[in-house]
Amino acid sequence: MSFVAMKIEGDKSTFYKELNTQLDHLLAGESDYIANLANAASLLDVHLDTINWAGFYLWREEQLILGPFMGKPACVRIPLGRGVCGTAAETRVTQVVPDVHAFPGHIACDAASRSEIVVPILVGDRLIGVLDIDSPVPERFDDADREGLEAFVEVLNKHIDWSRMA
Template sequence: MFDFTPDADLPKPELYRQLVDACDAITGGEPDAVANMANVAALMAEFLPALNWAGFYRLVGGELVLGPFVGRPACIRIPLGQGVCGTAAGDAQTQLVEDVHAFPGHIACDAVSRSELVVPVIRGGQVVAVIDLDSPDLARFDAQDAAGIERLADLLADRI
């Protein structure tokens, strides 16, 4: 049994260190990608405040397909280059969006979302998935959040 209880008062770098450590502990040695994504989505939702969606989109056949997540029902398929997730996957670049309604081509899967952080998971130089975090708060995410989720994406590259 795993019991990861984050301290809400931790500085962000330490919170992300603990999140990555928890994800390492729960995914280490587990070969099933879906199980690993499901547990990591649950951990992100537990560790990170002010989220309304946390999860994955997998790159399948040239488009993003919904993977395990915590939150309200979501868009199932996203073309590369469209929306925040499709842009992150298409460009292989983290997307930190303070106001999703100002993002050109934003795909509104949940009207409550106001800011978003999407980080590509890259294996062997190829995007295999993206980690997607949504918040109902404007400008919820900053460079420390991006750096923390990028470390998580690096850890998961060979586990999902």
């Protein structure tokens, strides 16, 4: 299948419905987690405005370990409960952070980042990892982003065979 970049417009609800439909088509027929996470990170990077990092951390060896992403080099390992990613993994609740500098224990991989959203990836009760998106714009993410990106993770889970993750 070839991928054709398209401009996704409209209100955030419409934007995310179109983005998630595009993700569904992009991942159709592929179940490898590395390939699908790489394409998902790229799709986010292409379509989300005012972001400077989009990618995944995977739960392995009792910590979050850097997975496929788009952006500057990032922190490789994040302990459970540390920073925004570690907090999302520990609580299993999406974290929407309007000002990362006000977040206790924030891990600054890129000094330009000002806001962040992190969505836990769960299969049943099993923690798989997190989707992490940073922005240089304060208060970039809101409830509509949370809902849209939680649905994005649901589409990922539909296509990925997580049992193959080492």
